[in-house]
Amino acid sequence: MQFMLLFSRQGKLRLQKWYVPLSDKEKKKITRELVQTVLARKPKMCSFLEWRDLKIVYKRYASLYFCCAIEDQDNELITLEIIHRYVELLDKYFGSVCELDIIFNFEKAYFILDEFLLGGEAQETSKKNVLKAIEQADLEKDSYNQRFVAENVRLSIL
Amino acid sequence: MPAPIRLRELIRTIRTARTQAEEREMIQKECAAIRSSFREEDNTYRCRNVAKLLYMHMLGYPAHFGQLECLKLIASQKFTDKRIGYLGAMLLLDERQDVHLLMTNCIKNDLNHSTQYVQGLALCTLGCMGSSEMCRDLAGEVEKLLKTSNSYLRKKAALCAVHVIRKVPELMEMFLPATKNLLSEKNHGVLHTSVVLLTEMCERSPDMLAHFRKLVPQLVRILKNLIMSGYSPEHDVSGISDPFLQVRILRLLRILGKGDDDSSEAMNDILAQVATNTETSKNVGNAILYETVLTIMDIKSESGLRVLAINILGRFLLNNDKNIRYVALTSLLKTVQTDHNAVQRHRSTIVDCLKDLDVSIKRRAMELSFALVNGNNIRGMMKELLYFLDSCDPEFKADCASGVFLAAEKYAPSKRWHIDTIMRVLTTAGSYVRDDSVPNLIQLITNSVEMHAYTVQRLYKALLDDISQQPLVQVASWCIGEYGDLLVSGQCEEEEPIQVTEDEVLDVLEGLLVSNLSTPVTRGYALTAIMKLSTRFTSVNRIKKVVSIYGSSIDVELQQRAVEYNALFKKYDHMRPALLERMPIMEKTASNGPTEIVQTNGEAEPSVVEAKHPPPVTQPTNQANDLLDLLGGNDVVPVIQTTVPTKPASAGGELLDLLGDLSLSGIPPMTAYNKNGLKIDFTFERANPNPNIAVITIHASNSTEADMTDFVFQAAVPKTFQLQLLSPSSNVVPTLNQGTVTQVIRVLNPQKQQLRMRIKLTYTHKGSAVQDLAEVNNFPPQSWQ
Numbered sequence: 025m026q027f028m029l030l031f032s033r034q035g036k037l038r039l040q041k042w043y044v045p046l047s048d049k050e051k052k053k054i055t056r057e058l059v060q061t062v063l064a065r066k067p068k069m070c071s072f073l074e075w076r077d078l079k080i081v082y083k084r085y086a087s088l089y090f091c092c093a094i095e096d097q098d099n100e101l102i103t104l105e106i107i108h109r110y111v112e113l114l115d116k117y118f119g120s121v122c123e124l125d126i127i128f129n130f131e132k133a134y135f136i137l138d139e140f141l142l143g144g145e146a147q148e149t150s151k152k153n154v155l156k157a158i159e160q161a162d163l164e165k166d167s168y169n170q171r172f173v174a175e176n177v178r179l180s181i182l
Numbered sequence: 183m184p185a186p187i188r189l190r191e192l193i194r195t196i197r198t199a200r201t202q203a204e205e206r207e208m209i210q211k212e213c214a215a216i217r218s219s220f221r222e223e224d225n226t227y228r229c230r231n232v233a234k235l236l237y238m239h240m241l242g243y244p245a246h247f248g249q250l251e252c253l254k255l256i257a258s259q260k261f262t263d264k265r266i267g268y269l270g271a272m273l274l275l276d277e278r279q280d281v282h283l284l285m286t287n288c289i290k291n292d293l294n295h296s297t298q299y300v301q302g303l304a305l306c307t308l309g310c311m312g313s314s315e316m317c318r319d320l321a322g323e324v325e326k327l328l329k330t331s332n333s334y335l336r337k338k339a340a341l342c343a344v345h346v347i348r349k350v351p352e353l354m355e356m357f358l359p360a361t362k363n364l365l366s367e368k369n370h371g372v373l374h375t376s377v378v379l380l381t382e383m384c385e386r387s388p389d390m391l392a393h394f395r396k397l398v399p400q401l402v403r404i405l406k407n408l409i410m411s412g413y414s415p416e417h418d419v420s421g422i423s424d425p426f427l428q429v430r431i432l433r434l435l436r437i438l439g440k441g442d443d444d445s446s447e448a449m450n451d452i453l454a455q456v457a458t459n460t461e462t463s464k465n466v467g468n469a470i471l472y473e474t475v476l477t478i479m480d481i482k483s484e485s486g487l488r489v490l491a492i493n494i495l496g497r498f499l500l501n502n503d504k505n506i507r508y509v510a511l512t513s514l515l516k517t518v519q520t521d522h523n524a525v526q527r528h529r530s531t532i533v534d535c536l537k538d539l540d541v542s543i544k545r546r547a548m549e550l551s552f553a554l555v556n557g558n559n560i561r562g563m564m565k566e567l568l569y570f571l572d573s574c575d576p577e578f579k580a581d582c583a584s585g586v587f588l589a590a591e592k593y594a595p596s597k598r599w600h601i602d603t604i605m606r607v608l609t610t611a612g613s614y615v616r617d618d619s620v621p622n623l624i625q626l627i628t629n630s631v632e633m634h635a636y637t638v639q640r641l642y643k644a645l646l647d648d649i650s651q652q653p654l655v656q657v658a659s660w661c662i663g664e665y666g667d668l669l670v671s672g673q674c675e676e677e678e679p680i681q682v683t684e685d686e687v688l689d690v691l692e693g694l695l696v697s698n699l700s701t702p703v704t705r706g707y708a709l710t711a712i713m714k715l716s717t718r719f720t721s722v723n724r725i726k727k728v729v730s731i732y733g734s735s736i737d738v739e740l741q742q743r744a745v746e747y748n749a750l751f752k753k754y755d756h757m758r759p760a761l762l763e764r765m766p767i768m769e770k771t772a773s774n775g776p777t778e779i780v781q782t783n784g785e786a787e788p789s790v791v792e793a794k795h796p797p798p799v800t801q802p803t804n805q806a807n808d809l810l811d812l813l814g815g816n817d818v819v820p821v822i823q824t825t826v827p828t829k830p831a832s833a834g835g836e837l838l839d840l841l842g843d844l845s846l847s848g849i850p851p852m853t854a855y856n857k858n859g860l861k862i863d864f865t866f867e868r869a870n871p872n873p874n875i876a877v878i879t880i881h882a883s884n885s886t887e888a889d890m891t892d893f894v895f896q897a898a899v900p901k902t903f904q905l906q907l908l909s910p911s912s913n914v915v916p917t918l919n920q921g922t923v924t925q926v927i928r929v930l931n932p933q934k935q936q937l938r939m940r941i942k943l944t945y946t947h948k949g950s951a952v953q954d955l956a957e958v959n960n961f962p963p964q965s966w967q
Contacts, residue, residue, distance in 0.1 A: 037240055043310060045277045052242070069540045070504035099476075100509060101469030102429045105419065127197075128190055130240065131233055134269055139302075142341040143309040145378050148371040149426045150416045157334065161299045164261045 025103070025144035026078060026093045027054075028137075030126065033087050035059045038126050039133055043144035062091055072100050083107050087123045110140060113154055135161070186219055187212075189233045196241070209243050220251055228255055229266045236266075236273055249274050249281055256288045264292070264300060268307045277313035286316050293323040298334055301327070305335070309342035317346040321353050328360040333369040340364070340375035344382045354383055354390070365400050370417055370424055373404065377430040384437050395438050398445045402452045405431050409459060420464045432456070432473040439481030446482040453478055457490055468498070468506050472513070479517050492517070492524040499531045504540055511535060511546035518553045529554050533563070536570045541577075548578060552585040560593040564603060572610050579614035583607050587619060597630040601637050609644055612651025620653050624660055625768045631904075635674045638665040642682065645690055650699045656707045659694060662687060663711025664765060667718040684719045688712065692728060702737055709740060713747045717762040726751055766906050767930065849965050854958040855941065859886035860915065862895075862941070864958075866965045874932045876965050882923040884915040886947070893945040895925055900938060904930040915945070937966035 030039035037055060046054070061075060062082050073080050075093075081103040082091040090107045094100065111121075113136050118125040126133050139157050140148060148154050187195075192212060199205035216231045224231075232251050239245035252274060255267025275282045285307075292304035305327065308320060324346060327339035347354045357379070364376035384391040408423045417424035435453075439446040456474050461467040471494055478491040495517075498510030511532070518525045532554065535547035548570065555563045564586070571582045586607050594600035604623055607615065627637050641658035649655050662669065666687055672679040694700050694708040709732060716725045729751065732744035750758050849866035856862070863881045884890050893913045899905045910925035931937060939958040944951065 070508045070542055072508055073542055099429055099473050101465055101472050105466055128193055138306050142306055142338055143345045145341055146426050147337050147341055147375055149374050149424050152416055164299050
């Protein structure tokens, strides 16, 4: 996978993950063009389109478009499954996820994505394992904080 | 300084902005606050500030001033800091700037951190955006982690290694030892990422590919376990066990089995098993089948397996799911070259896809349909494709029209069908055909000699309906200019001839000249056509008038033409018939695409200035009578008229004379006629590039003491040949061999039959007219073989 974009029906970007090195300007241009192209598609059309020299796989979930750019030798149908798996992970984590969750917790959406895909490929095929890793990592943060707070308290006693 | 506002607070605030300007104001205010906070080197809130910055960056605002802050966060000891820091690095830093290199040391430390989640962050960042320099520095650490027993880290290290190899291919070797027992892992994550790593290595290096072929049995076994094992809740997707891993293994098998008999054989069974046992009701199953089909087609599979694969694709074509149909068409397009017959069986389904609503599917179906056209199905297929052309979107019309032309050229069952098809394309998609189709078409029409009357009639009728489609108009006006005489004479064998008067034809052509729909090029065609009709029609005065009007046209091209034609009427009227004679057969270069026309003036523009172009004449000699009856006294049509020489006799004659003595192609010259002092020699050359055309130059010399004036040479050939006579160098054969009259004959001999010719000579000698007939049978074999 070369990149993944999440955007709303109004064309507002909600998440962008790039697995190829491009300048900010190029990324903006690609995003703008691709968003326009995908939003122009009619609902009954198929989920694949050719764009520049890439294959674009996209799927709409409620108000969000999930859009991936894959290479020639990648399997389009399994990419649809990857998109679906990501949505399931978000759903499990946030509990019935909606666009607002992703807007207000975008950094978490990224963390989940980074536990599922690395360098554009799936690193973990078990839903359970991805979610477990995220939960543990979240706790990691908390334990740090707890320790910090506890140490503070101890010090103040002294 | 009050604590910077929380991330969620900021997001909420920004979303309340009602206009772009309001939003920009809020963002600017917050950025200023963040900047001062950064300046104060505030550790506590750095994380929060960078997170806010990342949000604003996603909205499209500049955030580069946060880059260094991300680096500081990465260096922090707090996990939350590191998490945001690495995220910021992936979003804001880019390998083109040197700043990113500052990360390298932090990443190195974090790769060796005690907490696996920190190590994970480092691996993820490196694997996502690591530059070549970073990869070079850190490859060793990644390699170490590839050998760890911690599967959480091992799987990430494998994908990180893939990235390193992509960036720095020379480092591939160092990962080889670590791959040794990757496939004996039980953990699916590690298995999946290992297969990806192996795939990457095999794709990049043939040596690696050869080395890893021995893994085929192991891969087959893993795949088999996945299929045969019962329900595994952890990896199940709609009843299929770990489809992601299955697909990756199938892809690796494809690479390993390609071109290798043993490997292909080893995977034969499992491929058949997957192909037959996979559930096809959901997308997942079809994803696996798709990958399986791709693998079967690429390796050296046995024919039964290949047929199975094509049949799977055939079933895909009937699936309700558009995506599946699309994927099927794409795959069939890839295989149509190698398994043509198998794909042909699904032709009708493919043709049905032309009527699909989806643009991508239509395009694929169109490409595939063209690939499937052959001599047997051309009529049926063309009907469908022409119907498609009628109704498809403009973006397809150009490609479809070109495809139709190509297919028609290759497989046309008859000339009439060919012309009808082309007419149909021009009338339905006329404005979308490519520019080169006009000359190609003209060339095709000239060569279908027996169809001239039919063609011009149909084109004329089409013009009456619609003059907006330029390619059609151009071809039509050219044809009317050439064959207008056939049109008004009302002779047409193929269909009911229409009654058309000369004035009606001229009305139409003049209409083109004045119409707003006509482009300048089209007007040029129309004017020239009108001019040509001056030798074919009787209403010359009308034509003269039209031509003189355009002598003052604003369009420079039209003006020039009109002025030259005017001159033709006034000063060079004796040359006019010669110049405006019928066009010769144009040679086609043998190729299977849009062909190049050897004759450069596809548009037939003899300009008065350029006198060197001889106005040749062709009339087919394919009358019912055989050669031997032809010249029996009544000079029927087949006899070829030579024309008044247009070039200055001396220059051309001498040139041809020089060449006449050389035997240009190794074919020996011959004497065709030698009687009463008149000797006619033939010299030969092969016309390049068409070997079926023999170019004969006649040299007539006179050994008597008196000139032979008004010398005319005529020739006729059997009906399987076609003859073209260029103009002679002069019509006086000077006395006592002081010079020769030369003339070029071109004979088209597609059936390579023995060349025979009957010649007729007329001249005036010593005051009396002489006429003689002779047969030439002594052509050297090389001239016609």
